[in-house]
Amino acid sequence: MSPEFTSPSSSSDRRISVLARHLVGVEMDPQNDSISAFPTSGSDSNSAFSHVVRGPEDPILGVTVAYNKDPSPVKLNLGVGAYRTEEGKPLVLNVVRKAEQLLVNDTSRVKEYLPITGLAEFNKLSAKLMFGANSPAIQENRVTTVQCLSGTGSLRVGAEFLAKHYHQRTIYIPQPTWGNHPKIFTLAGLSVKTYRYYDPVTRGLNFQGLVEDLNSAPSGAIVLLHACAHNPTGVDPTFQQWEQIRKLMRSKGLMPFFDSAYQGFASGSLDADAQPVRMFVADGGELLLAQSYAKNMGLYGERIGALSIVCKTADVAGRVESQLKLVIRPMYSNPPIHGASIVAAILKDRDLYNEWTIELKAMADRIISMRQKLFEALRARGTPGDWSHIVKQIGMFTFTGLNSKQVAFMTKEYHIYMTSDGRISMAGLSSKTVPHLADAMHAAVKRVV
Numbered sequence: 001m002s003p004e005f006t007s008p009s010s011s012s013d014r015r016i017s018v019l020a021r022h023l024v025g026v027e028m029d030p031q032n033d034s035i036s037a038f039p040t041s042g043s044d045s046n047s048a049f050s051h052v053v054r055g056p057e058d059p060i061l062g063v064t065v066a067y068n069k070d071p072s073p074v075k076l077n078l079g080v081g082a083y084r085t086e087e088g089k090p091l092v093l094n095v096v097r098k099a100e101q102l103l104v105n106d107t108s109r110v111k112e113y114l115p116i117t118g119l120a121e122f123n124k125l126s127a128k129l130m131f132g133a134n135s136p137a138i139q140e141n142r143v144t145t146v147q148c149l150s151g152t153g154s155l156r157v158g159a160e161f162l163a164k165h166y167h168q169r170t171i172y173i174p175q176p177t178w179g180n181h182p183k184i185f186t187l188a189g190l191s192v193k194t195y196r197y198y199d200p201v202t203r204g205l206n207f208q209g210l211v212e213d214l215n216s217a218p219s220g221a222i223v224l225l226h227a228c229a230h231n232p233t234g235v236d237p238t239f240q241q242w243e244q245i246r247k248l249m250r251s252k253g254l255m256p257f258f259d260s261a262y263q264g265f266a267s268g269s270l271d272a273d274a275q276p277v278r279m280f281v282a283d284g285g286e287l288l289l290a291q292s293y294a295k296n297m298g299l300y301g302e303r304i305g306a307l308s309i310v311c312k313t314a315d316v317a318g319r320v321e322s323q324l325k326l327v328i329r330p331m332y333s334n335p336p337i338h339g340a341s342i343v344a345a346i347l348k349d350r351d352l353y354n355e356w357t358i359e360l361k362a363m364a365d366r367i368i369s370m371r372q373k374l375f376e377a378l379r380a381r382g383t384p385g386d387w388s389h390i391v392k393q394i395g396m397f398t399f400t401g402l403n404s405k406q407v408a409f410m411t412k413e414y415h416i417y418m419t420s421d422g423r424i425s426m427a428g429l430s431s432k433t434v435p436h437l438a439d440a441m442h443a444a445v446k447r448v449v
């Protein structure tokens with residue numbers, strides 16, 4: 001049905017009318033300024049957007065789109081970076097349910113806007129969670145933390161701040177990295193370069209390549225580091241290697257930008273997974289940190305995370321925060337309240353916090369046991385190749401080493417979905433689905449080169 005335009009009475013109506021004329025070129029009655037016909041019904045030829053081409057699906061989220069369309073009862077989605085139970089169901093942590101109940105029962109709570117920087121209590125607790133309860137940087141008020149829209153939003157706000165206020169506009173990201181990184185940084189105004197990270201031969205860290213590339217980066221360049229559980233490779237430096245990376249970066253004045261999307265998911269311990277970041281904070285130098293509660297609290301859709309910038313002095317931190325507010329205000333004004341309230345309720349209460357750590361460890365342990373099961377299933381089938389990297393890699397993902405043709409084969413013949421780089425989410429596997437995956441991998445390796 002065609003929309004009907006009547007004679008514009010107010011100035012805003014007139015603006016809409018002018019816009020309509022401009023956009024669709026419809027006939028106007030010069031006497032009464034009304035539109036006599038609307039010729040575009042049923043055709044897009046007169047749309048102002050008819051030139052818009054269909055964009056490609058996101059390479060990661062597109063996997064789920066394809067999976068949803070597949071009617072097969074044995075289909076398996078290992079593309080999505082979200083935790084699933086042994087029954088293959090999404091999990092809401094008990095501790096999150098409890099915290100939400102507390103919030104609902106508290107009738108003094110209101111739904112007013114948060115400040116631009118978010119919920120103050122959430123910010124303080126998030127900094128403490130990563131930097132440690134006794135962090136000198138926190139005690140000296142050198143850390144500014146702002147609540148952001150999960151990890152992605154924290155990265156984006158941090159990158160926009162750097163593009164505006166930091167003297168170097170080049171950011172080095174690992175090769176490979178999470179597919180959204182280059183887009184986030186480029187659109188924020190940074191120029192993206194890569195450093196070597198993964199060695200496909202050993203399916204481990206290319207430490208020498210990493211050191212060489214950071215060594216030849218220009219002084220002051222920004223370097224993106226995955227705090228733990230590197231996505232997509234599941235390969236992290238050892239603590240000794242982290243120490244070498246820290247020394248090298250500090251000696252060259254490179255600016256660390258940590259992305260922490262998996263604290264607690266890698267080892268099962270929040271403190272152990274925070275260690276690399278804490279090493280960098282302990283030397284008194286500056287850094288940025290993007291934190292996400294999507295995975296470790298299962299708060300994916302709440303979009304809750306934080307950006308922290310550790311500065312040299314409290315005075316600098318205060319000024320940095322004032323500028324972060326200027327980045328955030330025109331972007332989304334202020335962040336949502338619910339997820340931050342859940343996280344704060346859990347982090348500030350000793351019992352809830354302890355309960356969280358137990359549930360978190362259980363998720364990490366289930367992932368580790370899936371690694372073992374898949375490894376054993378491949379060995380039992382005599383699948384050609386050394387699959388020990390499956391148990392060596394850590395975190396949510398395994399970088400299998402399967403190529404894009406083998407991945408396509410597994411999707412077509414076995415209805416198993418994953419990103420074309422061969423990354424599988426161990427969190428999406430269960431004891432029941434391991435044999436199906438192992439069969440598919442075995443066939444892919446044997447039949448597709």
Ligand SMILES: Cc1ncc(COP(=O)(O)O)c(C=O)c1O
Nearest residue numbers: 081150151152178231261292294
């Ligand atoms: C490395 C890495 N960084 C950041 C994110 C951002 O996640 P979110 O915005 O959902 O917190 C992800 C999610 O998959 C990730 O893997």
